[in-house]
Amino acid sequence: MPDNHLRIRASLALVAAAVLAAGCSTVDLGPRYDPPPVRAPQPLPPAPAPLPPVATPQPVPPAQPVPQPLPPIGSTVPTPPPPMQTPVDPASPQAHLVTLTTRLDGASAMPPTRSNGVGQLDALYDSSTRLLRWKTSWSGLSGPITGVQFHGPADYGQNGPVVMVWPAPFGPTYEGRATLTTQQAIDLLDGRWYVNVFTSPYPSGELRGQLRVVH
Numbered sequence: 001m002p003d004n005h006l007r008i009r010a011s012l013a014l015v016a017a018a019v020l021a022a023g024c025s026t027v028d029l030g031p032r033y034d035p036p037p038v039r040a041p042q043p044l045p046p047a048p049a050p051l052p053p054v055a056t057p058q059p060v061p062p063a064q065p066v067p068q069p070l071p072p073i074g075s076t077v078p079t080p081p082p083p084m085q086t087p088v089d090p091a092s093p094q095a096h097l098v099t100l101t102t103r104l105d106g107a108s109a110m111p112p113t114r115s116n117g118v119g120q121l122d123a124l125y126d127s128s129t130r131l132l133r134w135k136t137s138w139s140g141l142s143g144p145i146t147g148v149q150f151h152g153p154a155d156y157g158q159n160g161p162v163v164m165v166w167p168a169p170f171g172p173t174y175e176g177r178a179t180l181t182t183q184q185a186i187d188l189l190d191g192r193w194y195v196n197v198f199t200s201p202y203p204s205g206e207l208r209g210q211l212r213v214v215h
Contacts, residue, residue, distance in 0.1 A: 102209035109208040117141040145170040153192035
C-alpha cells in the first residue's frame with residue numbers, strides 16, 4: 001500500500017509539471033506590454049547633523065553699587081535754597097496812620113541856647129483825613145512859656161516861616177490837633193517841620209526840635 005501511494009504522488013507531480021510547462025508556452029504578453037523599469041535601491045540620506053547644545057541661561061548677579069565718597073565728619077551736605085517767594089502783606093487797617101516824634105533842646109535852637117530845659121513831642125498823622133494830633137511835655141525851662149509854634153518848610157539848622165501858632169495856655173504838658181493842607185502834609189512827612197518854644201529869657205526860642213517820621 002505504501003508503494004502505491006508513492007507512485008500516485010509521483011504521477012501527480014509529473015502531471016502538474018507537464019501542465020505548468022504547457023501553460024507557460026501558451027501565454028502571449030502582446031506587443032504593448034511595457035513593464036515599468038525596476039529601480040535600484042537608493043542609498044539612505046545621511047543622518048542630520050546633531051544640533052548644538054542649547055545654552056542653559058545663567059542668573060545675572062545684580063550690579064554692585066558704586067561707593068560714593070562720604071563728606072568729612074562734622075560737615076553738612078549743602079542743600080539748594082528754596083525758591084524765593086514774594087511775601088504778600090495783607091492790607092493793614094492802620095496803613096493810613098503815620099507816627100512822628102522829636103526831642104526839644106536848646107542846642108537845636110537858632111541861635112543855640114544854654115538852656116537846661118528839654119522836651120518831647122509825639123504826633124500821629126492820619127493821611128485819609130490829613131488830621132494831625134500831638135502831645136508835648138517839657139521841663140527845666142528858664143521861664144514861663146510865651147508861645148509855641150510849628151515852622152516850615154525848613155531843614156535842620158535852618159529857620160522857616162510860621163506854619164501854625166499853638167493857642168495858650170501852656171502847662172507842663174500840652175495836647176493839640178489841626179487839619180493840614182496838602183502842601184503842609186507833604187512838608188511834614190518830608191521832615192521839614194520843626195517846633196519852637198519861646199520864653200521870656202529867650203524871645204527867639206529856647207527849645208527847638210525837628211519832626212521826623214517814625215512809622
